[in-house]
Amino acid sequence: MISQEPQESFAVPRDATAPVVRVRDLRKTFQPRSLLKIGQPVLAVDGVSLALPAGSTLAVVGESGSGKTTLARMIMGVETPTSGSIEFFGRAQPRRMRTRDRRAHARVIQMVFQNPYRSLDPRQSVGAAIDEVLRLHFDLGRQDSRARTAELFDLVRLSPTRLDALPRELSGGQRQRVCIARALATNPRAIILDEAVAALDVLVQAQVLNLLADVQEQTDVSYLFVTHDLAVVRQIADDVLVMWSGRVVEHGCAEEVLDHPEHPYTRLLRDSVPRPGWKPARRLMDDGPASPEHA
């Protein structure tokens, strides 16, 4: 429970050349909650390791239930890992995150949640939501904070006239951009985007992806892109990590993996993307206990 780390533990990198995030052999089992503790524990993430260097984009792909969101939530400190370690610039994440740890953590890594409709307080204007984050992390006066909020709005190409709007007065794409602006507010070194564009239509999706690329160019931020959409992966990712039932089945350069997938599951994922002349194939692999190596 007691962490000996000083207050600003995450803010000062122990090793600036180390990757922003390094995950080693991360494991998470969910114990079924029942009175008699009957039922098999669910192994959601099984020995995942990854490294996210500064200024790069890593895509984590896999179908629903493959453990990619649990992985993201553990890195974010929302879920406690069963075993394994997570490091930020070579500094380990405490096992139990207290408010102070979270605050320091938020200056290194931020997350854009899956659902843009529900990750903003419905009764708070979007400008106030960002303003609040700025004032929590920085010693800013009212004027400065407001100016910075407007700047962030500009960065995600939202009109400053929308600052006083409530989330429900905005479209899905606009809301997601507010969430991205909020994630950028602390000048983080990495952002986790959990299916951040999945709920958006293709036009808005392209806009948001371009925007993310621009921001990366300007600020050298890293992205951990959790998605099931291989087209998105091709457009944005440097590296890709393919997950299947909690395990990493393929890991490498995005182009390489997408053009010449080695693992049958990656091939299946790739071939399941609709394209001209595409016919839906029957599943080559089933969800049974068979390991993907022998499929």
Add this chain to the structure above:
Amino acid sequence: MSALVPARPRLLRRSGGGTTTAIRCFGAFAVLLVLLAVCAPLIAPQDPNVGDVLSVLQPPSSQHWLGTDASGRDLFSRLVFGSRTALLGPLVVVLVATSVGTTLGVLAAWNRGWVDSLIGRLFDLVFSFPSMLLALLFVTVMSPGLFSAALAVSIAFVPAVGRLVRATALREVNEPYVQALRTQGFGPVAVCLRHVLPNVWPVIVAQVTMSFGYAMVELAGISFLGLGVQDPTADWGKMINTGQGSIVRGFPQESLYAGIALVLAVVCFISLGDLLSERRDGGPR
């Protein structure tokens, strides 16, 4: 594009639909009652507590608009002044019960686990007593009077508020926006006060209005039994009681008027609460 929605101050934004005519009517009546209580000395034609032994149980006249009671006191003036205790008592109940109930409800929803169980059992315990019995026990242990009666009813009302707030807060606490705030490093108190509470607020407002009406009935009941407001202060519940003696002598006015006043006020607040909660349920989320 839904642009150019004029921004209103945050507190005025309610999630539900519009304000209906019914809400306006009941609301206006409630405001009227409050004005009556506040301006009682200006409205009442006579001192409500001083009687004239020579003019007991008089029928309505130009001097005594609603007649006099068995002690020769002006009934209209007593009715007007009675609105003060009728509103003050429930106000205390609602303030105490809502603040305690909301605090416990949010605490239970936020912490879950054993805190939730403990608070839940506590609510069950209080809830299992008939509220009138609980209040009577409390008042006999304390000394009879408006404030001990109000405090007693507050205790009985805490579980109802607490359970409602807990259920609503539990839904909010599980929303991703609360998680997003936590990952930013906002403390639990800040998240609860600045985000969870404003989102639970419409539910609380509806519950408060309704509790106000029920508290009025409970307090009138305690006064009727002689454990609430003490002589010579005017109070509707007590007037119903003291008027009983005159009914058999053919003068039902005192009990009748006080009863009518009580029913009107209670119906007004309960209906208002009902309409407010309907509006919340019907509104978009």
